[in-house]
Every structure is written in C-alpha cells, then in structure tokens.
Amino acid sequence: MSAQTHQDAAALARAAGEHMYARDRATQGLGIELLEVRPGYARMEMKVRNDMLNGHAMCHGGFIFTLADSTFAFACNSYNVQTVAAGCTIEFLTPAFEGERLQAEAIEQSRGGKTGIYDVVVTNPEGRKIALMRGKSHQLKGAVVE
Secondary structure: OOHHHHHHHHHHHHHHHHHHHHHOHHHHHOOOEEEEEEOOEEEEEEEOOHHHEOOOOOEOHHHHHHHHHHHHHHHHOOOOOOEEEEEEEEEEOOOOOOOOEEEEEEEEEEEEOOEEEEEEEEEOOOOOEEEEEEEEEEEOOOOOOO
C-alpha cells in the first residue's frame, strides 16, 4: 500500500468513526470516548461511574461488554462500509472498580467477503486485563459516510 493510499484509508476511517460517534447516543450516554480509529482498529475509554456498579461494588459486566462492543463496532466500520455484529463472546477476567478508566482496544484478526473477526482487550490504567471479547462482523449495504 502506498503512503498516499494509507493516508487516505486512515482519513476515511477517522471520518467514519467521527460520523458514527456523533450519532451513537448509547456510547455517548455512558461517557465512552473515542480515542483512536484507523482501518481495522479502534481504541475507546470509559470511566467506571457509581451508577455502573453491581451489588458487589464492582463494575457491572454489561457496561464492560458495552465498552468492548462499541470499540468492536468502530473498528469494523472503519472501512466505511456499514457493518454490524453477527455474534460475540466475552470473558471477564478480573473486576473493575469505581473511578477506574477502562480502555478497550479492538484489533482486526481477519476480514474477507462480508465477514470479519475482531479481538477486543479491555484493560484498567495499570494495564491489567479486565475482559477479552471476540466479535464476528457482517457487512451490510451502504457507506457509513457518504
């Protein structure tokens, strides 16, 4: 890939990410921030709030899953083709607590035809792995950004 083609793909990925984020009320409502997006990759962050705690005073797994799922969505839509989740699995490794800023990083593992596989790692500020998610994507018709 030429340097210009690489720059064009990176710019398109950023534009698709910015467009999606502007319309994503769920992600915004949870305070999830889009830190980086490029072709096949995304990184997002979420601060664990008091209203995200479960009965054990730990971050509810559903919020951790949502952070991972949103990050997966931004990575698989980074080619400017409308793409949705076809399925995913998550493993919760260690708890997260109030005040921690969790980061999720989604990395494309495979992409061909209309499907892709993405791995997402959620970590805390010390780099401790909180969760691992694998998502399978399916492309729809249409562009994210016209």
